[in-house]
Amino acid sequence: MSDSFTGEDWYGEELVDRVFTEATFSDVDLTEATTRGVVFDRCTFHNCRFNASTHVSTAFIAADFRRCSFFDATLEGCKLDGSVFSECVLRPLKVAGGSWRSVTLRGANLAGLDLSGLDLRDADLSMADLTGAALRDARLDGAAVREAVLVRADLRGASLGGVDLREARLEETRLDLPGAVHLAEVYGAVVEP
Known part of the structure; x- marks a missing residue:
C-alpha cells in the first residue's frame, strides 16, 4: 500500500x-x-x-x-x-x-531561468516560455519545442540533435556556430566549409 x-x-x-x-x-x-x-x-x-x-x-x-x-x-x-x-x-x-530527461514542461513559464548544463534530452518544452533563459551547454537532443518562446534565450554550446527550431519562436536567440549551422540545415540550407 x-x-x-x-x-x-x-x-x-x-x-x-x-x-x-x-x-x-x-x-x-x-x-x-x-x-x-x-x-x-x-x-x-x-x-x-x-x-x-x-x-x-x-x-x-x-x-x-x-x-x-x-x-x-x-x-x-x-x-x-x-x-x-x-x-x-x-x-x-x-x-x-x-x-531532466523526458520531463514534461508544456506551457511552463521558465522565463529568465538559468538551465545551463542541464540534461533536457527528449523533454517536452512545447509552448513553454523560455524568454531570456540560459540554456548554455544544455543537452536538448530530441526535445520538443513546438510554439516554445526562445526570445533572447542563450543556446550557445547546447546540443540540438533532432530539435526542430522552426517550431519555436526565435528572436535575438543566441547561438554558437554549430547551433547556427543546425538552424540553417533545419531550414534546408547545405552548409559547406
Whole structure:
C-alpha cells in the first residue's frame, strides 16, 4: 500500500536518504525544507509548496506535479527524469546541473531561468516560455519545442540533435556556430566549409 500525506506541515523539515515509492502528497507544505539523497519514485504532488526549499542529489523519478509552487527553490544535481509539471510556479528557481530527461514542461513559464548544463534530452518544452533563459551547454537532443518562446534565450554550446527550431519562436536567440549551422540545415540550407 502506498503512503499518502495530506495537509501536512513539513516546513523546514530535513529529509536525508529517504525513499518514497508511489506516495501521494496533497496540500503538503515543504517550504524551506531540505532534501539530500532522497528518492521520490513515481510520486504524486498536488497543491504542494516547495517555496525556498533546497534539494541536493534528490531524485523525483516519473513524478506528477500539479499546481505546486517552487518559488525560490533550489535544485542541485537533481534527477527529474520522466516527471510532469502542470500549472506549477517555477520562477524564480535555481537549478545547478542534473538530469531532466523526458520531463514534461508544456506551457511552463521558465522565463529568465538559468538551465545551463542541464540534461533536457527528449523533454517536452512545447509552448513553454523560455524568454531570456540560459540554456548554455544544455543537452536538448530530441526535445520538443513546438510554439516554445526562445526570445533572447542563450543556446550557445547546447546540443540540438533532432530539435526542430522552426517550431519555436526565435528572436535575438543566441547561438554558437554549430547551433547556427543546425538552424540553417533545419531550414534546408547545405552548409559547406
